[in-house]
Amino acid sequence: MTEVTTTGADLPRLRELNSLSIVRALRNHPPSTVTELSRRTGLSRPAVDVIAQGLVTDGWASVLEPGASSAVGRPARRYQFRAGAGHVLGVDVGVHKILALLADLDGDIVHSVRHAVDAQAGPAERLAELDEVVSACLTGAGKTPTDIWAVTVAVTGAVDSSGRTSFFTPLPGWKSVDLAAHLSVRFDCPIVVENDCKLAALAERWKGAASDADDIVYLLAGMRTGAGLIIDGVLRRGFGGAAGEIGALPHVRWLKAPGHLQNCPGVPETVGPDDAAAWVFNAAREGHKAARSAVSRYVKDLAVGAAALVLTLDPQVVVFGGGFSRSADLVLDPLRREIERLCLRMPEVRASTLGADSVALGALKLSLNEVDQRLFSAGLSAPVAPRRT
Amino acid sequence: MTEVTTTGADLPRLRELNSLSIVRALRNHPPSTVTELSRRTGLSRPAVDVIAQGLVTDGWASVLEPGASSAVGRPARRYQFRAGAGHVLGVDVGVHKILALLADLDGDIVHSVRHAVDAQAGPAERLAELDEVVSACLTGAGKTPTDIWAVTVAVTGAVDSSGRTSFFTPLPGWKSVDLAAHLSVRFDCPIVVENDCKLAALAERWKGAASDADDIVYLLAGMRTGAGLIIDGVLRRGFGGAAGEIGALPHVRWLKAPGHLQNCPGVPETVGPDDAAAWVFNAAREGHKAARSAVSRYVKDLAVGAAALVLTLDPQVVVFGGGFSRSADLVLDPLRREIERLCLRMPEVRASTLGADSVALGALKLSLNEVDQRLFSAGLSAPVAPRRT
DNA sequence: GCTAGTTTGTAAAGCTCACAGCGTATTAGG
DNA sequence: CCTAATACGCTGTGAGCTTTACAAACTAGC
Numbered sequence: 092m093t094e095v096t097t098t099g100a101d102l103p104r105l106r107e108l109n110s111l112s113i114v115r116a117l118r119n120h121p122p123s124t125v126t127e128l129s130r131r132t133g134l135s136r137p138a139v140d141v142i143a144q145g146l147v148t149d150g151w152a153s154v155l156e157p158g159a160s161s162a163v164g165r166p167a168r169r170y171q172f173r174a175g176a177g178h179v180l181g182v183d184v185g186v187h188k189i190l191a192l193l194a195d196l197d198g199d200i201v202h203s204v205r206h207a208v209d210a211q212a213g214p215a216e217r218l219a220e221l222d223e224v225v226s227a228c229l230t231g232a233g234k235t236p237t238d239i240w241a242v243t244v245a246v247t248g249a250v251d252s253s254g255r256t257s258f259f260t261p262l263p264g265w266k267s268v269d270l271a272a273h274l275s276v277r278f279d280c281p282i283v284v285e286n287d288c289k290l291a292a293l294a295e296r297w298k299g300a301a302s303d304a305d306d307i308v309y310l311l312a313g314m315r316t317g318a319g320l321i322i323d324g325v326l327r328r329g330f331g332g333a334a335g336e337i338g339a340l341p342h343v344r345w346l347k348a349p350g351h352l353q354n355c356p357g358v359p360e361t362v363g364p365d366d367a368a369a370w371v372f373n374a375a376r377e378g379h380k381a382a383r384s385a386v387s388r389y390v391k392d393l394a395v396g397a398a399a400l401v402l403t404l405d406p407q408v409v410v411f412g413g414g415f416s417r418s419a420d421l422v423l424d425p426l427r428r429e430i431e432r433l434c435l436r437m438p439e440v441r442a443s444t445l446g447a448d449s450v451a452l453g454a455l456k457l458s459l460n461e462v463d464q465r466l467f468s469a470g471l472s473a474p475v476a477p478r479r480t
Numbered sequence: 481m482t483e484v485t486t487t488g489a490d491l492p493r494l495r496e497l498n499s500l501s502i503v504r505a506l507r508n509h510p511p512s513t514v515t516e517l518s519r520r521t522g523l524s525r526p527a528v529d530v531i532a533q534g535l536v537t538d539g540w541a542s543v544l545e546p547g548a549s550s551a552v553g554r555p556a557r558r559y560q561f562r563a564g565a566g567h568v569l570g571v572d573v574g575v576h577k578i579l580a581l582l583a584d585l586d587g588d589i590v591h592s593v594r595h596a597v598d599a600q601a602g603p604a605e606r607l608a609e610l611d612e613v614v615s616a617c618l619t620g621a622g623k624t625p626t627d628i629w630a631v632t633v634a635v636t637g638a639v640d641s642s643g644r645t646s647f648f649t650p651l652p653g654w655k656s657v658d659l660a661a662h663l664s665v666r667f668d669c670p671i672v673v674e675n676d677c678k679l680a681a682l683a684e685r686w687k688g689a690a691s692d693a694d695d696i697v698y699l700l701a702g703m704r705t706g707a708g709l710i711i712d713g714v715l716r717r718g719f720g721g722a723a724g725e726i727g728a729l730p731h732v733r734w735l736k737a738p739g740h741l742q743n744c745p746g747v748p749e750t751v752g753p754d755d756a757a758a759w760v761f762n763a764a765r766e767g768h769k770a771a772r773s774a775v776s777r778y779v780k781d782l783a784v785g786a787a788a789l790v791l792t793l794d795p796q797v798v799v800f801g802g803g804f805s806r807s808a809d810l811v812l813d814p815l816r817r818e819i820e821r822l823c824l825r826m827p828e829v830r831a832s833t834l835g836a837d838s839v840a841l842g843a844l845k846l847s848l849n850e851v852d853q854r855l856f857s858a859g860l861s862a863p864v865a866p867r868r869t
Numbered sequence: 870g871c872t873a874g875t876t877t878g879t880a881a882a883g884c885t886c887a888c889a890g891c892g893t894a895t896t897a898g899g
Numbered sequence: 900c901c902t903a904a905t906a907c908g909c910t911g912t913g914a915g916c917t918t919t920a921c922a923a924a925c926t927a928g929c
Contacts, residue, residue, distance in 0.1 A: 098501040099523035101916055102885045105494050109887090112487040126906070134488035135888050140908080157895095157906095164905025165895040249824060258824045306719045320792070322711055329794025330695045331825040337791045339824055342731045342784055395731055402726045403709070403792045405718025435638060435647045435728055436720040490887055491914045498916090515877075524917050529878075546877095546924090553876025554924040 106142070109134060111467055113142050114151060117172040118197070122155050124167035143170045150176055150474045174199065176474035177240040178232070179462060181455030182225065183287065183448075184246050184270075186210050186261060189221055190451045191228040196240075198297075198459055202232035203451075214264045218273060225277075236277050240476045241458035244270055245287040245450045247315070249333040254284040258333060261315060280476050281461050285328075287311065288335060290453030291445075292319025293326050295410050297456045299445040306406040308438070310397060312422075313414035314353070314368065316345040318400055326457075337396050348392035355385035372418035386421055393422075394429030401434045412443030419443070495531070496859045498523060502531050503540060503860065506561040507586070511544050513556035532559045539565055539863045563588065565863035566629040567621070568851060570844030571614065572676065572837075573635050573659075575599050575650060578610055579840045580617040585629075587686075587848055591621035592840075603653045607662060614666075625666050629865045630847035633659055634676040634839045636704070638722040643673040647722060650704060669865050670850050674717075676700065677724060679842030680834075681708025682715050684799050686845045688834045695795040697827070699786060701811075702803035703742070703757065705734040707789055715846075726785050737781035744774035761807035779811055783818030790823045801832030808832070 100108070109132070116131040117123060125143060129136045146152040153173045157166030174197035183190045190205045204227045208220050221244075229235065248260030254271040256262075271282045292309030301307045305324040311317040318335040320327040327334045338345035352368040357379065362370045374382035397409060411419055411426065419442030427440045445452060465477050489497070498521070505520040506512060514532060518525045535541040542562050546555030563586035572579045579594045593616045597609050610633075618624065637649030643660040645651075660671045681698030690696045694713040700706040707724040709716040716723045727734035741757040746768065751759045763771035786798060800808055800815065808831035816829045834841060854866050 098504065099521040099527075099916095100494060100497055100501075101523075102494075102887095105489060105491075105915095106886065108487075108489055112489075115487065124906080132488040134490075136906090137889090137908085138488075138887050141886090163897055163903090165893095165907070167906055251825075318792075322716065323714065325712065327711065327793070329825075330796040330827070331794050333791075333794040333825045335792060336794070336824050337788060340784075340787055340791050340822055343788070395729075398729055399726060399732070399788045400792055402722075402729050403707075403724060403789055404716070405720050405722040405725070407719040433729060435725050436640075436718075436722045438719070488887095491916095494886095495915065513877080525877090526879080526918090527916055530915090551876080552874080552926050554878080554926095556877055 107471075109138065110142050110146065110471060113139060113146065114172065114466070114471065117146075117152060117170060122169035122171035124169055126167065128170070146170070149471070151471060172197070173474070177462065177476065178234055178238050179455060179458035180225070180228070180239050180242045181451050181453070181458055182221065182242070182244045183290075183451035183454060184217065184221060184244055184262070185287070185450070186247065189217075189224045190448065191224045192448075192451050192455050193228050193232045193234065193239075194455050194459070196459070196462065198455065200455075202228055204228040204231060211263060214262075214268050217262065217265075218268070222277075225274075237279070237476055239278060239280055241281050241283070241461040242274060242278050243283045243285060243290070243454040243457040243461070244274070245285055245290045245454045246270065247287050247317075249336055250284050250286050251332050254282075258336075275479070279478055281465075281479050283457060283461060285454070285457060286317075286319070286332070286335075287450045288317035288319040289326055289328065290319070290457060291412055291443075291449040292321050292410070292453065293456050294445055294449040294453035295412060295443060296321055296324075297452065299449065300410050300412075300441045300443055301408045304406075304408040304439075306404065307408050307410060308397070308400045308404060308406045309410045309412055309443075310393070311413035312393060312411060312416065314349050314365070316348060316393065316396065317413075318396070320400070320404065320406075322404065335400075337399050340396075340399075343396040343399050344392040345396045348389055348396075351385045351388040351392065356381045368415065369417075372415070372421055375421055376418075386418075387425060390422055390425045391429060394426055394433065397426070398430055398433035401430060401438055405436055406438050408439045408441060410441055410443055412445070412449060414447070416443040416446070498527070499531050499535065499860060500856055502528060502535065503561065503855070506535075506541060506559060511558035511560035513558055515556065517559070535559070538860070540860060561586070562863070566851065566865065567623060567627050568844060568847035569614070569617070569628055569631045570679075570840050570842070570847055571610065571631070571633045572679075572840035572843060573606065573610055573633055573651070574676070574839070575636065578606075578613045579837065580613045581837075581840045581844050582617050582621045582623065582628075583844050583848075585848070585851065587844065589844075591617055593617040593620060600652060603651075603657050606651065606654075607657070611666075614663075626668070626865060628667060628669055630670050630672070630850040631663060631667050632672045632674060632679070632843040632846040632850070633663070634674055634679045634843045635659065636676050636706075638725055639673050639675050640721045643671075647725075664868070668867055670854075670868050672846060672850060674843065674846060675706075675708070675721070675724075676839045676842075677706035677708040678715055678717065679708070679840075679846060680801055680832075680838040681710050681799070681842065682845045683834055683838040683842035684801060684832060685710055685713075686841065688838065689799050689801075689830045689832055690797045693795075693797040695793065696797050696799060697786070697789045697793060697795045698799045698801055699782070700802035701782060701800060701805065703738050703754070705737060705782065705785065706802075707785070709789070709793065709795075711793065724789075726788050729785075729788075732785040732788050733781040734785045737778050737785075740774045740778040740781065744770055746770045757804065758806075761804070761810055764810055765807075775807075775810055776814060779814045780818060782811075783815055783822065786815070787819055787822035790819060790827055794825060795827050798827050798829045799832055800829065801834070801838060803836070805832040805835070 155169040174195040181192045193202045248256035249258045288311040307321040309319040352371045355371045371382045375386045518528045544558040563584040570581045582591045637645035638647045677700040696710040698708040741760045744760045760771045764775045
C-alpha cells in the first residue's frame with residue numbers, strides 16, 4: 092500500500108483546525124473579546140468560547156479580566172496570545188561582528204547582544220565568540236536553552252542542504268564548519284543555517300521596505316554583492332540552497348563592480364580599504380568628479396546582475412540593501428534608469444529600511460516561521476519546545 | 481473590520497473537505513472499492529460509503545457493479561471518478577501551426593486538430609484559423625462550448641496580466657490582440673492566455689522529462705530562445721507575466737545564439753532559412769567542420785543564459801526542449817560542460833521527451849489546473865462548467 | 870453439494886462538535 | 900429608576916464520524 096496521504100478529517104481534527112484558526116486570529120492583534128474572535132474566524136460565539144478556554148488551559152493564551160471599560164454594555168473578557176510561551180533566536184555571524192537577537196513568539200525582541208569580531212579570526216575563534224554571544228543573550232533575557240524553540244544562524248556564502256557553506260564563503264576557514272552540529276550540543280530545538288542575503292530579504296518583507304509585496308528581489312550591496320529572492324511570498328532557497336548566486340557568472344560583472352569604488356582615484360591614503368566605498372559615496376555627493384564617475388560605473392555593473400534577476404523572475408519590488416544602502420540617494424535613480432533600459436517590465440526599486448540589522452532580523456523571522464510551520468502542521472497540544480526530527 | 485479570513489470550519493464544511501478528499505483519492509487511480517478508499521483517506525468505511533454515494537448522485541463519480549471477481553470474499557462495488565463530467569481545451573497558436581487538444585478531466589485526450597498557418601498571416605487571418613481549429617476540435621469530439629470548463633491558449637511572447645502580448649511577440653501584428661476577449665464570445669468558462677515556453681515547461685513536468693522534479697528550468701531552444709520556470713512545483717509567471725525572459729538581456733547572448741546556426745558557412749542555397757539549423761545539426765553529426773564549430777558556438781551562447789537562470793534559481797533539472805531538442809544528442813554534453821564551468825551547483829540536464837506538442841499539452845494542463853483550483857477551493861456542488869468571475 | 874472462511878454492504882448506537890436560542894449580568898443614557 | 904445595548908453562560912438540537920454488529924455474497928476445500 093502506498094500510504095502517502097491521510098487527508099480525511101474527523102471531529103477532533105476539526106476542533107484542532109478551529110483551534111489553530113483562533114490562534115491565528117489572536118496573533119498580531121490586540122487582546123480580543125470572544126465576539127471579535129467570532130467575527131474574525133466566522134465561528135459561532137459559543138464555539139470560540141470553549142476553544143479559547145481550552146487554549147488558556149493549554150497555555151497558549153491568557154485572559155485579561157475586564158478592567159476600565161470604555162464601551163457600552165457589559166465589559167468583555169479579553170483573550171491574548173501568550174507570546175511569552177516560547178522564544179526564538181536569530182544570529183548573524185558576519186565578517187566583522189556577531190549579533191544575536193532573542194524574541195518571543197510575536198517576534199518582539201526581548202534582548203540582543205552584539206560583539207565585534209576580527210575579520211581574520213579563524214573558525215575556532217569565531218565559534219567561541221558565537222557561543223559567548225549566544226550565552227550572553229540567553230542570560231541577559233533570563234532564559235535557558237530549553238526555553239528556545241528554534242535557532243537560525245546567518246552566514247555569508249551559499250548554504251548547502253547539510254547546512255555547510257561548501258561552495259564558498261569569505262569567512263576564513265569556514266567551508267567545512269558544521270554550525271548546526273556545533274549548536275546542537277546546547278540546543279535540542281530545530282537549528283537552521285542560512286545565507287545572509289536570503290535572510291535579509293526575508294526581514295525586508297517582514298518589517299522592511301517590501302512588506303506589501305510577494306515577489307521580491309533583494310540586493311545585498313556591499314564589498315560583496317549578493318541577492319535574496321522571495322517568490323510568491325516564500326523565501327526561495329533553491330534545490331541545493333544556491334539560489335540567487337547570479338554574482339558567480341562573470342558576464343554580469345558583480346565580482347568587479349565594487350572595485351570601481353575601492354580603486355577610485357583620489358581616495359586618501361588614510362582611508363582603509365573597508366572605508367573607501369563610504370568615502371567615495373561622500374565625495375560623489377559633494378561633486379567630486381572621479382567619485383561620481385566611479386559610482387556611475389558601479390551602478391552600471393550592479394544593474395546588469397539586477398537586470399538578470401529581474402528578467403528571470405519579473406518581481407514586484409527590487410530592494411537595494413546591504414552596507415551601500417546608506418548611499419541609496421546616489422544609487423537608486425541611476426539604478427532605476429539602467430534596469431528600465433535593460434528589462435521588459437519595470438519593477439519598483441526601493442531602498443532598504445532596516446539597515447545593518449536586517450540579516451539578524453531575517454534569521455529571527457525564519458526561526459518564527461519554523462515554529463509556525465510546526466504549530467500549524469503538527470497541531471498544538473501544549474506549548475513546549477519542539478525537538479529536532 | 482478587516483474581514484479577510486474566514487477560516488472557521490463547521491460540520492458541512494468538514495463534509496465538504498472529506499468529499500474532496502475522496503475525490504482526490506479517486507482520481508488517477510483505477511476504480512476503487514470503499515475499503516481501498518478508506519485506507520487511502522484514513523476515513524472509516526461507513527463514512528466513505530455515504531460520501532461516495534453522495535458523489536454518485538451529484539454526478540462526480542460512477543459505480544461499477546461487481547463483475548467477475550478474482551479475489552476471495554464478497555465482490556466489491558467499485559467507484560470511479562467521472563472524468564467525462566467535464567472537458568478542457570488546450571490550444572497552441574504558433575507561428576507555423578495551430579494545434580488544439582480536447583481532453584477530459586483526467587487529462588486523457590479525446591480529440592485533436594492541427595492546421596498549418598502561413599507564418600506571415602496577420603491577426604485577422606490567424607484568429608479565423610484559430611476559430612476554425614477550435615470548432616473542428618469541438619465537433620470532432622461531439623462537444624459544444626458549454627461542455628468546456630476551461631480554455632488555455634499558448635502564444636509566443638510574454639503575456640501581461642491582461643492576457644495580451646504587449647511586450648513583444650514574433651506573431652505579425654499580434655501585440656494588441658485581446659485573445660481572451662475574442663474567445664469569450666464563444667466560451668463562458670475561464671479563458672487563460674499564456675506564454676508558450678511556460679506551458680511547455682508545465683507539460684514537461686506533467687508527463688515529460690521532469691515529472692519527478694519540483695524545480696525546473698525549461699529551455700525552449702529554436703530560432704527563438706525562451707525559458708519557462710517551475711519553482712516549488714508551481715509555474716512561475718512573474719508579477720507582470722514576464723518571468724523567464726532572460727533572453728532580453730544582451731549580455732547573455734540568446735538573441736544572437738541561433739545566428740551561429742543560420743549563418744553557418746556551407747549551408748546549400750536550396751535550404752530555406754527555417755531549415756538551416758536542421759541542416760547544420762545533421763552536417764555536424766556527419767563531421768562537417770564548420771557545422772561542428774557553429775553548433776559549438778551556439779551551445780556556448782545558449783549556456784550563458786542557461787547559467788544565469790541556473791545560478792538565479794538553483795533548479796533540480798534543466799530541460800532542453802523546443803525545435804532544436806531533436807538534436808539533443810549534439811547539444812546535451814557540451815551544454816552540461818558549459819553549465820558546470822559557469823555554475824556553483826550542477827543541475828541535471830535532460831532532453832525534452834514531448835517534442836513539438838509540448839506547448840499544447842502544457843496549455844491543456846493549465847486548463848486542468850484551473851478546473852482543479854476551482855474544485856478544491858470553491859467546493860463541489862454539482863459538475864457544471866464554471867463561469868468566469 | 871456443503872461448510873468454513875473472508876470480504877462487503879448496511880444498520881444502529883455513541884460520541885464530539887458547532888450552532889441557535891434564551892436568560893442573566895453589566896453599563897450608559899434618559 | 901428604567902430602558903436599551905452589549906456580553907456572558909447555559910441548554911437543546913442537529914450534523915457527521917467512528918465503532919460495533921450482523922446479514923449478504925463469494926471462494927476454497929472436502
